[in-house]
Amino acid sequence: MDYFGAPFQDFLQPSSNIIRVENAVIEEVNVETCETGYILISYTVPLPNSGNQNEQIRLNVSRYTIIISQYGAPLSLCNLEVGMRVNAEFSAAVTSSIPPQSSAYSIIVIRDESNTMVTTDRVVSNDAVNGVLTTGNPFDLSEQISFIISDDTIIIGRNGNRIPLGQVKPGQMVIVEHADFQTMSIPPQSPAYRVKVI
Template sequence: MKKQNWIILMTAAGVLTTSAIAGAGGVVEKVSGMLRGDVSVTVNGESTSLHPVYINGKAYLPVRDTAEALGYELSWSGKQIELQNQEAEEDMDYVMISGVISSVTQVEDSYRLEVYGLGTNRWIILSADKDTVLTDAEGKSFQAKDLKAGMQITSEYGPIIAMSYPGQSHAATIQVGTQRSIIEQAVSAVTKTDEGWKVQFSEVKDGVETPTLTLNTGKETMVINKQGQPVDWTQIKPGTNVRAYYGPFETKSLPPQSPLFVLVVTDEQPDMETVKEYRELSWSLLSADQKSHIKTAKDEALVSIIDASHAAIMPVDDKQKEALADLVASQSKLISVTYNTDQDELLGPLTVVFNQETKEVIGYFIRK
């Protein structure tokens, strides 16, 4: 419970005499005192109508009126007097997230927000309603109906979070920041730079692929999958489908460039632990001759989740041929690990395919 500190001042100007009834040792008796009507009582600088009664040199104030002046409710039962603070509330242990709104859906009198960001939960569903305190970057009031996808927000939510996936909770506060632009399409190129990474998008115009936008990462850039889990930058290749939140500023260059805030990989992606595990496993199984042609660094091989029905898989033996047929029939998923080689122009990249259940090699993608 929040602790209240009170400063009570009494200022005297004259003296009045009166008598009062007081309780002492459980026995009610009549006592004499002086009512100081000339003494003004202030609470934290605020004037009150209270006047003390002095009995045997001690100042007394009427308990019910005093309780109201201090912001308490008085309850009296038998020999027990209880004061309850009218305004104090228990401190709430809120959880914070700072990120971007992915989607907004009105649900009766509230708004359902899907949010990606940094915090205890990287992916959360928040409910904003009449009890949510919404402000803009300047602290001015903001309306929930004006919330949009792409808005950068900082929110306090909880303390109750539904045990679903993603978690769901009520937003206590939302501070709205920058409105980010959104692009959702396949990456045409991704390049590592001294400052971070550069992601490029293109369009085919008159039969020619033309760059249309370049996004540059910074220290605050997040790259995650649809479940809010971190994705290794080396997992993003030309053709990877993403949704990018960027800007709002763009340079006037061709193509325009803009800072990248959040990059969500919309293709199904393995988590980072799985990526690391299969990179190690695949590398350990490659022959010396295969490794001699590989140009991709061991820790940069592309690890993907693919359908078992992928027609380009060549099983390594009859056992795996039967296993692949069973996996295709059950519509299962496989893990593939892809390397670029010095023979790509002639044969294409080298891709090893694994059974997720047994972690055995099923086979290889057929090369040209």
């Protein structure tokens, strides 16, 4: 299943006891622990004749639920917020309650341009092999952030041309446009959309 290029909200029929929803919106987040709780999502179902129908479902999250960014960075229920867009896979065994409930297998947070932050800081380290650029205070992990660099990340050098990640050096100042969420790791991680060396 290609989660990364969904141009519109789409609902796919159950397959192998799994239902897949793309480009859904989180309407509510209830956290018991960062591993357990639920989210309420809304999505659009195309009708057979014409038009669409809005649906909602409560997805129960357990420690077995996979929660990641579209770039593969691990997240937890604590990272999810109302308004985020997600692709989700959940059990076809759905309750008849209102709203219906199901067990979530995977939740993938997809990029939303309106939820972009900008960080300007000095590069601490650059792991070009694994696609991780870390900025912040080189002497304090709690004051650092690691940016996940994907094939979609645009990296611009001082001359204004695109450069590979390997050309970004520790000590250089960078402006990073990135997601407004991050993992709970130390240092935290966040997907980077654009990196500019200044």
